[in-house]
Amino acid sequence: MTELKDPKMPKEVQEKGNTVIGITDEFCLTHLDDKYAQLCRNVVGKLARKRPSPLLRGDLRIWASGVIYALAAQNFLFDKSQPMHLGAEQLAELLGVKKTTMGNKGTIVRNLLKIGIFDPEFTHPDLLKDNPLTWMLLIDGLAVDVRQLPVEIQRKAFDMGLIPHVPGEEATDG
Structure with a gap:
């Protein structure tokens, strides 16, 4: 716990x-x-x-x-x-x-x-990965799924507190 x-x-x-x-x-x-x-x-x-x-x-x-x-x-x-x-x-x-x-x-x-509905702030952490709003960012007024962006941009989004973790690094973990 x-x-x-x-x-x-x-x-x-x-x-x-x-x-x-x-x-x-x-x-x-x-x-x-x-x-x-x-x-x-x-x-x-x-x-x-x-x-x-x-x-x-x-x-x-x-x-x-x-x-x-x-x-x-x-x-x-x-x-x-x-x-x-x-x-x-x-x-x-x-x-x-x-x-x-x-x-x-x-x-x-x-x-x-x-x-x-799907508000990431109130979503159980185990459900965040499946929550589409968790990964949507507005970039120059355009909604973009951060999982489709380069890992460097994902890291910046994570460092800014915009996403709960860096999805592009999941495959390389442990």
Whole structure:
């Protein structure tokens, strides 16, 4: 397991944010993986930094379930064809919340953070390589798949933080 990174949160929201993180960490590390736990931490940090933070109102267990639901929907966790999957009803049962409440809060989370389909920022690392938006860059106003560019340009894109790794170097690794 990799060490999880704590998100930055304003002091006035930190206690509530840490409570939500405690719930999401426990769930993810028990039923999913540490990568989902880190994604949840990142989302909670973003919610905590909103002005005003929505975490200051409402049941924190419901916020945690909404965060998990939003990421589950984003990452096809409900799709039985995926190697890692949980149904929405099973997810709600494990979290101890109603499915509709969890789904509604998940929609609020997705709307607040403007989480769009295939958004690389909210995509599980194992799914990034298959996410077409991960590899698209605008160069002089033209969308280009960075995997089709020379490795030197891929390295520059990686150094700039635009892509998660250098795809042209995968074949030469180990």
